[in-house]
Amino acid sequence: MLNLIGNYSLVFALITSLILAVVSFINFKSNKSLDFNIFGAVVLQFTLICVSFFTLIFAFIYSDFNNAAVYYNSHTSKPLFYKISGTWGNHEGSLLLWVLVLSLFTLIFLFKSKKLFNSFRILTIFFQQIITSGFLFFILLLSNPFQLILPTPNEGLGLNPILQDPALAIHPPILYLGYVGSSIIFSSSLAALTCKYVNKDWAAEIKKWSLISWIFLTIGIMLGSIWAYYELGWGGFWFWDPVENVSLMPWFCLTALLHCSSVLEKRATLQSWTIILALCTFILSMSGTFLVRSGILNSVHTFANDPERGVFVLIFLTFLVLISLFLYFKFNNFESKPKSFFLSRETAIIMNNWFMMYFLAVVLVGTVYPIFLEVFTAAKISVGPPYFNQLIIPFLIPFLVLMALGTKLDWIKTKKFKLNLNRIAILILSILISFFIVRNLNTKVLFLSVLISASLYLLLISIIDLKNQKFKWSQRISHLAFSILVISIILNSIFSEEFSVNMKVGQEKIISNSTINFEKISKQEVDNYTSIKAEIEIKQNENKLIFYPELRLYKTPETITSEADIKTNLFNDNLLVVNYLKGSDYLNIRYQKKPFMFLIWFSAVMLGLGGILGLRDKLK
Amino acid sequence: MRIRLSFIFLFILVSSIALIFYKSLFEEKNYIPKNINNKIENISIKEFNTENIFFLKNLFEDEKFMAINIWASWCLPCREEHQYIKNLSRIDNLKLVGLNYKDKTKNAQKFLEDLGNPFDIILSDTDGTKSIFLGAYGVPETLILDSELKIIKKHIGPINSKIIDEIKNLTN
Amino acid sequence: MKSFKFIFFLLFCIFFNLNNVFGENAKVDEISKNLRCLICQGQSVYDSQSEFALSVKTLILIKLESGSSEKDIYDFLKSKYGDWIVYEPEFNNYTLILWILPLFLFIFGGFLIARKVIINKR
Structure with missing residues (x-):
């Protein structure tokens, strides 16, 4: 019964969507105003998708194994929280969530854009409905979450325990809010192109939406990293895994767009480039979904893959790209740009965009290159962290310095760009400090000291700029946050230390200056798994730390996960994780010291906060 | 004119990228190394349950080919394939070598007692490093080598009668 | 002035963390981090606890002890498993x-x- 309701409300949502597309197009052609029917239909569509989504949640809560999605991804013994998050933990449910957010955003756009040009609004709704109906078709035809299983099984297959984690439970919805937010940017830029509305008003409008997407994307990426750090137990938070890269690409594009749209807003220039960025953001989000869902990428995070689904998304994606190409070339004739001096804020922002695009290119090429190579030559290669590090880190140096200098410049023309003694003093100070930091290292001293000097310089400048009333709080906060993020990531990767040993209960080992004592082990039955807790003491000089890492043996499906024990303080994380070694009574013990982890999370949150402040300014 | 040209260029670019993605949708995603025709070093391996050490080349008597089957008692598919291994031992011209992978001697002996021992000789790879020389990465895995220790066939996973027929054809 | 205090605090922390700890086989760890595991294809050999990964780690140790260079080991593994196995x-x-x-x-x-x-x- 519930399944039928869910299924049919989706069908009706699709019909509404198609009708809306037609009606809005007719309204646009006949230059009619946005009539009440469109409002009604958008509300109706949102309600229908909501109904469908909530029936699916109910099916998960009440473990209705008649529903295939529930059967494959849930189990009666699962805690309620993970039953609910299981709704979007699988392919079908996550797509439903995607469409839900899509229709929600369409609704919000409709209500919040009343002051804007009428044709522009109608056309945005039109493009938005094309996207919505595409996704609804996809759900109904190829990934229906309301498929039935007959006869009804008694018990479900369970959710992969590695996914049973609070950060991961809320990670997909947040990331989707980011991805889908960019759909409005996409539709509205196509609309603005078509009705020649690429102006300051439009820039202010998409700035709001890009801030929304950007906030969610930033937080979403951070949650993904938090999950990887705490749950995978490898002590890393970023692996340059394809799935991670795929979320990073729209982030680079959005960051560029955020900066670029303020140029358009203030100076009415760079129209073409803003449009290109706006279109690319959504296309990259969509390609990300395509690459992940189709199983083309070989990654830790595998979704069930089915080439048919891949074909559908691919065709839809290509269709959207070609439409935007066509519209771009048809309507791309903007007025000549006002002049600006090259030492201006505009140039600084263009520089930002230049580097953002470079980072994006590295990530994009590195992620899809193996796919292309395989098609052409059948050779298989891996593109891993060394590639990304080698191409990105050296470029950080000019990027950070430019970022520190860029905020000094004024719009149009900087009249008195005199060398400020303070700033030179800060530069010298950062160079000195960085020499102190790296003097004990034995590799790449020169390179690292330059890198650290650059990031310290940016950090110090951002701290000083905090007092500068010239800038908005959002900018001050997010620039400071970014500089803290960069420097903590750099220092983290340089000063991380670790070792791994295999030990039995009761053993004691000495590794360089640490003594490891494997004290004891205890077993306990919890909810839906068996917990094996070890007690391990690590002594370094006078410091003594006792860790309680855990192994969890899940029964449905049968999996072992390792829960690291992490001792966090402001400047240092001590992390210890044990792994089960098959066929022996030894455990693999891995101890890691990771400096500045807290600062990394803190600055990522602060970065998001900067975005929220910016959004508040825009909505005022 | 220039605008139209760049449009056409981008149009073709996008379409061909889409085409490449389309093609790759149907490619095998899991990486399986293809090291057919690789020549293996003439490594020495300890015999199972004894202290004798053999060089691979010295194992040939008058056979022209050698089959190396990597197995372990803890590996369930190995139990399944064991009946087919017996068929493999009937092929003339083929030296059948078992390589016991990361196993406890006691368990391995029990395995052979329960299911029979079809191998001409069993070698032992206690730490798994010998299998790396063979380019193998799991159990069960079966390799066919010629007298120059060149890999002429490799099968990952349990073998079946179809694979046995293929091996028969190869060694004739 | 506040920022200066912060910097000194930062420096303080850094210097007191510089007592590097290294594992039993730091070199093995370093090499295995650059290798991709074949069984669990998203993981590095270093991070993986699969039988294959453990064997590779043992082999690296043996090769290092017998005087092989880092490059020799990468080349050896590439000849056995293809370029796919190295991350770089x-x-x-x-x-x-x-x-x-x-x-x-x-x-x-x-x-x-x-x-x-x-x-x-x-």
Whole structure:
């Protein structure tokens, strides 16, 4: 019964969507105003998708194994929280969530854009409905979450325990809010192109939406990293895994767009480039979904893959790209740009965009290159962290310095760009400090000291700029946050230390200056798994730390996960994780010291906060 | 004119990228190394349950080919394939070598007692490093080598009668 | 003044963390981090606890003890399992575009910007 309701409300949502597309197009052609029917239909569509989504949640809560999605991804013994998050933990449910957010955003756009040009609004709704109906078709035809299983099984297959984690439970919805937010940017830029509305008003409008997407994307990426750090137990938070890269690409594009749209807003220039960025953001989000869902990428995070689904998304994606190409070339004739001096804020922002695009290119090429190579030559290669590090880190140096200098410049023309003694003093100070930091290292001293000097310089400048009333709080906060993020990531990767040993209960080992004592082990039955807790003491000089890492043996499906024990303080994380070694009574013990982890999370949150402040300014 | 040209260029670019993605949708995603025709070093391996050490080349008597089957008692598919291994031992011209992978001697002996021992000789790879020389990465895995220790066939996973027929054809 | 305090605090922390700890086989760890595990294809050999990964680690240790260089070990494993096993793509004909394309795009972007700025200046 519930399944039928869910299924049919989706069908009706699709019909509404198609009708809306037609009606809005007719309204646009006949230059009619946005009539009440469109409002009604958008509300109706949102309600229908909501109904469908909530029936699916109910099916998960009440473990209705008649529903295939529930059967494959849930189990009666699962805690309620993970039953609910299981709704979007699988392919079908996550797509439903995607469409839900899509229709929600369409609704919000409709209500919040009343002051804007009428044709522009109608056309945005039109493009938005094309996207919505595409996704609804996809759900109904190829990934229906309301498929039935007959006869009804008694018990479900369970959710992969590695996914049973609070950060991961809320990670997909947040990331989707980011991805889908960019759909409005996409539709509205196509609309603005078509009705020649690429102006300051439009820039202010998409700035709001890009801030929304950007906030969610930033937080979403951070949650993904938090999950990887705490749950995978490898002590890393970023692996340059394809799935991670795929979320990073729209982030680079959005960051560029955020900066670029303020140029358009203030100076009415760079129209073409803003449009290109706006279109690319959504296309990259969509390609990300395509690459992940189709199983083309070989990654830790595998979704069930089915080439048919891949074909559908691919065709839809290509269709959207070609439409935007066509519209771009048809309507791309903007007025000549006002002049600006090259030492201006505009140039600084263009520089930002230049580097953002470079980072994006590295990530994009590195992620899809193996796919292309395989098609052409059948050779298989891996593109891993060394590639990304080698191409990105050296470029950080000019990027950070430019970022520190860029905020000094004024719009149009900087009249008195005199060398400020303070700033030179800060530069010298950062160079000195960085020499102190790296003097004990034995590799790449020169390179690292330059890198650290650059990031310290940016950090110090951002701290000083905090007092500068010239800038908005959002900018001050997010620039400071970014500089803290960069420097903590750099220092983290340089000063991380670790070792791994295999030990039995009761053993004691000495590794360089640490003594490891494997004290004891205890077993306990919890909810839906068996917990094996070890007690391990690590002594370094006078410091003594006792860790309680855990192994969890899940029964449905049968999996072992390792829960690291992490001792966090402001400047240092001590992390210890044990792994089960098959066929022996030894455990693999891995101890890691990771400096500045807290600062990394803190600055990522602060970065998001900067975005929220910016959004508040825009909505005022 | 220039605008139209760049449009056409981008149009073709996008379409061909889409085409490449389309093609790759149907490619095998899991990486399986293809090291057919690789020549293996003439490594020495300890015999199972004894202290004798053999060089691979010295194992040939008058056979022209050698089959190396990597197995372990803890590996369930190995139990399944064991009946087919017996068929493999009937092929003339083929030296059948078992390589016991990361196993406890006691368990391995029990395995052979329960299911029979079809191998001409069993070698032992206690730490798994010998299998790396063979380019193998799991159990069960079966390799066919010629007298120059060149890999002429490799099968990952349990073998079946179809694979046995293929091996028969190869060694004739 | 506050910022100076912060810096000194930062320095303080850094210096007291510099007592590097290394594992029993730091070199093995270093090499195995650059290798991709074949069984669990998203993980490095270092991170993986699969039988294959453990064997590879043992083999690296044996090879190191017998005097092989890091490069020898990578080459050996590449000859057995293909280029796929190393995370760092070697610079060769196959990967030429991989390494060059982003740099080319960077230069191209710089060229476009330079042209725009020069035109504006006129």
